[in-house]
Amino acid sequence: MSQLSVEGAKAQARALRAALQAQGRPISHAQALELVARQHGARDWNTLHARLGQRNAPPELSLGDRVRGCYLGQDYSGRIIALSGPTGHRQVEIRLDRPVDTVRFESFSNLRHQIRGTIDETGRSQRKTSDGKPHLTVEKAPS
Numbered sequence: 001m002s003q004l005s006v007e008g009a010k011a012q013a014r015a016l017r018a019a020l021q022a023q024g025r026p027i028s029h030a031q032a033l034e035l036v037a038r039q040h041g042a043r044d045w046n047t048l049h050a051r052l053g054q055r056n057a058p059p060e061l062s063l064g065d066r067v068r069g070c071y072l073g074q075d076y077s078g079r080i081i082a083l084s085g086p087t088g089h090r091q092v093e094i095r096l097d098r099p100v101d102t103v104r105f106e107s108f109s110n111l112r113h114q115i116r117g118t119i120d121e122t123g124r125s126q127r128k129t130s131d132g133k134p135h136l137t138v139e140k141a142p143s
Contacts, residue, residue, distance in 0.1 A: 004040065006052045012036045060087070061123075061138065067094060069137040071115050073129060074100040077141060081114070088121045092138060 013032035020027050027035075033045040042048035061067070061080060068077040082093035099111040117125045117136035125136040 004052060006049060009033075009036050009040070009048060009052065012039075061090070061092065061140065066141040066143075067138050068141045069123070069139055070133070071100055071112070071117075071136050072102045073104070073133065074102065076100050076115070078115075082116070085118070089118060091118050092116065092136075094138070
């Protein structure tokens with residue numbers, strides 16, 4: 001389980017489910033998740049999910065932290081000016097060092113000086129752009 005992530009475990013469950021379906025032994029996605037959890041030594045899926053979430057979590061973010069990441073396809077750096085909610089579903093607001101242009105058209109711009117979003121325990125938003133990338137990623141900037 002050294003390099004396993006939550007997404008990796010879910011991919012294993014999808015592959016297991018497809019293989020069993022092909023053999024005429026269909027199972028639900030929930031059953032596949034439970035089997036994958038047991039293969040990795042966990043009591044159940046919730047236990048494996050929590051274990052992987054803790055291990056893969058970035059350092060805890062705090063008000064005033066210097067951060068960097070990507071917002072709507074644009075790299076940024078800045079400082080956290082608001083932070084609320086439980087880990088795994090935190091609302092974060094960041095004042096940017098330099099504005100980012102969130103529009104990709106040459107005919108106009110939309111410069112943002114502050115951004116906000118909801119991030120999970122990995123520092124990524126659940127909302128995705130049309131190319132499947134998270135709207136927002138946040139990580140502590142190196143000191």
